[in-house]
Amino acid sequence: xxxxVRVRFAPSxxxxxxxxxxxxxxxxxxxxxxxxxxxxxxxxxxxxTRFVEGAEQYIVDCLEWCGISPDESPQQPGAFxxxxxxxxxxxxRQYAEQLVASGYAYYAFDTAEELTAKRxxxxxxxxxxxxxxxxRNSLTLTQSEVSELLAQNAPHVIRIKMPTDEQVTFTDMxxxxxxxxxxxxxxxxxxxxxxxxxxxxxxxxxxxxxxxSHIFRGEEWLPSAPIHLLLWRYLGWANEMPAWAxxxxxxxxxxxxxxxxxxxxxxxxxxxxxxWTDPKTGDLxxxxxxxxxxxxxxxxxxxxxxxxxxxDKEIFSLEELKASFSVxxxxxxxxxxxxxxxxxxxxxxxxxxxxxxxxxxVKSELSKSGIEVASDEKLAxxxxxxxxxxxxxxxxxxxxxxxxxxxxxxDSAAVKPKWNADKAAFFEEFANTLNIELSAVELExxxxxxxxxxxxxxxxxxxxxxxxxxxxxxxxxxFDIVKLLGKEETQNRIAKGIVEFNS
Ligand code: GLU
Numbered sequence: 001x002x003x004x005v006r007v008r009f010a011p012s013x014x015x016x017x018x019x020x021x022x023x024x025x026x027x028x029x030x031x032x033x034x035x036x037x038x039x040x041x042x043x044x045x046x047x048x049t050r051f052v053e054g055a056e057q058y059i060v061d062c063l064e065w066c067g068i069s070p071d072e073s074p075q076q077p078g079a080f081x082x083x084x085x086x087x088x089x090x091x092x093r094q095y096a097e098q099l100v101a102s103g104y105a106y107y108a109f110d111t112a113e114e115l116t117a118k119r120x121x122x123x124x125x126x127x128x129x130x131x132x133x134x135x136r137n138s139l140t141l142t143q144s145e146v147s148e149l150l151a152q153n154a155p156h157v158i159r160i161k162m163p164t165d166e167q168v169t170f171t172d173m174x175x176x177x178x179x180x181x182x183x184x185x186x187x188x189x190x191x192x193x194x195x196x197x198x199x200x201x202x203x204x205x206x207x208x209x210x211x212x213s214h215i216f217r218g219e220e221w222l223p224s225a226p227i228h229l230l231l232w233r234y235l236g237w238a239n240e241m242p243a244w245a246x247x248x249x250x251x252x253x254x255x256x257x258x259x260x261x262x263x264x265x266x267x268x269x270x271x272x273x274x275x276w277t278d279p280k281t282g283d284l285x286x287x288x289x290x291x292x293x294x295x296x297x298x299x300x301x302x303x304x305x306x307x308x309x310x311x312d313k314e315i316f317s318l319e320e321l322k323a324s325f326s327v328x329x330x331x332x333x334x335x336x337x338x339x340x341x342x343x344x345x346x347x348x349x350x351x352x353x354x355x356x357x358x359x360x361x362v363k364s365e366l367s368k369s370g371i372e373v374a375s376d377e378k379l380a381x382x383x384x385x386x387x388x389x390x391x392x393x394x395x396x397x398x399x400x401x402x403x404x405x406x407x408x409x410x411d412s413a414a415v416k417p418k419w420n421a422d423k424a425a426f427f428e429e430f431a432n433t434l435n436i437e438l439s440a441v442e443l444e445x446x447x448x449x450x451x452x453x454x455x456x457x458x459x460x461x462x463x464x465x466x467x468x469x470x471x472x473x474x475x476x477x478x479f480d481i482v483k484l485l486g487k488e489e490t491q492n493r494i495a496k497g498i499v500e501f502n503s
Contacts, residue, residue: 005037
């Protein structure tokens with residue numbers, strides 16, 4: 001590749017970050033890293049009506065959580081700043097004016113009321129080839145009228161003049177040759193009355209100014225591509241145009257359309273990377289992070305949404321994704337989002353994670369439930385024992401809390417009706433003779449042998465043992481639990497359990 005690879009993730013800071021947005025960021029990041037390039041965060045905040053306090057920092061935090069922080073960003077500027085479009089405002093007008101001067105764009109003086117009236121009259125109204133000559137703009141007014149209006153600072157926008165009967169064609173890195181008929185595209189606003197550029201102008205001017213080499217963005221931007229392509233051409237930069245790749249959509253679980261935040265709410269799963277609180281309404285939308293996803297798992301599941309390495313391999317660390325990522329293997333077709341599968345990824349990552357990696361998260365989950373862990377060593381042993389049973393990080397609470405606090409409630413419905421004095425005597429003797437030096441396997445053998453000597457079937461006493469130790473019918477091997485609880489605690493719990501079952 002001749003040109004240095006520079007890619008950008010260019011979100012508008014308008015709210016929570018959809019997992020599709022994170023996937024776009026990830027693919028940009030992977031492409032940059034694969035090619036020794038630079039990954040840039042550019043904040044596209046030119047639409048001041050949609051500006052949301054805190055949304056930029058939230059995006060930065062999400063990227064950091066995923067481990068894909070940008071090399072250049074508003075927080076860490078490089079040589080191409082500023083990295084917020086609102087701070088680049090003075091740079092745009094000259095290009096819009098240049099386009100007017102060269103006949104590719106025009107001033108439009110129509111007021112909001114006039115446009116509203118027009119739309120009411122013609123519900124499918126589009127400002128473009130068919131209608132532009134009936135409107136109030138520099139194509140229909142005389143030059144002196146236009147000069148006068150400009151001199152009076154009359155509110156106006158600048159619109160692109162879409163050419164008639166042209167095919168705009170480019171080669172998308174994923175889709176191949178894509179063509180658009182210019183007759184079907186309206187005259188988009190490039191510069192707004194407040195002097196701010198619209199997305200279309202800003203995206204082109206900034207991609208040029210920031211020397212962006214490749215653009216990875218969602219398929220929803222494909223219809224905008226002809227406008228951008230024409231702007232690159234009309235501004236005289238056609239030879240420097242970046243290569244484009246429009247990433248496949250992330251679809252609803254049933255494959256019917258794009259996955260939206262509303263689908264998540266409806267189907268009961270998160271769509272945002274992290275918790276997002278709307279600063280105006282205070283409404284909280286749950287994110288993958290807080291639900292208990294490991295960032296490794298989240299990145300992994302996004303990495304294979306619309307991409308594979310050509311084999312059946314599904315588990316990829318970020319390092320592995322960096323090494324194997326290739327644009328050729330991004331699919332054209334939309335990728336269905338399956339929350340059960342997402343959880344499967346997390347489960348796999350928890351199983352594979354080291355105890356050290358999990359300890360901090362588990363500790364914080366436990367502490368949210370009011371359980372403080374005194375011994376890190378014990379916590380490590382407990383995590384090792386139960387991690388295969390946890391799908392989401394909060395599952396560790398139920399799976400580990402009984403190691404740190406004696407159960408106060410017992411799921412004894414299956415035990416009590418069959419409880420009798422023989423069983424009580426058996427448990428007393430087991431507790432009194434408990435040799436904690438034995439291994440879990442040896443303890444089990446001793447337990448079964450004692451049961452047989454007492455004329456009890458081992459199966460009859462296993463469940464009561466689990467319930468007195470755990471409180472419920474779950475958890476890892478019961479003699480592993482005995483080993484970890486230690487002699488005294490096991491004895492105490494058996495004694496307490498006997499009282500409970502006798503009552
Ligand atoms: N600001 C656009 C967005 O919010 C960027 C689209 C693009 O990458 O061109 O996604």
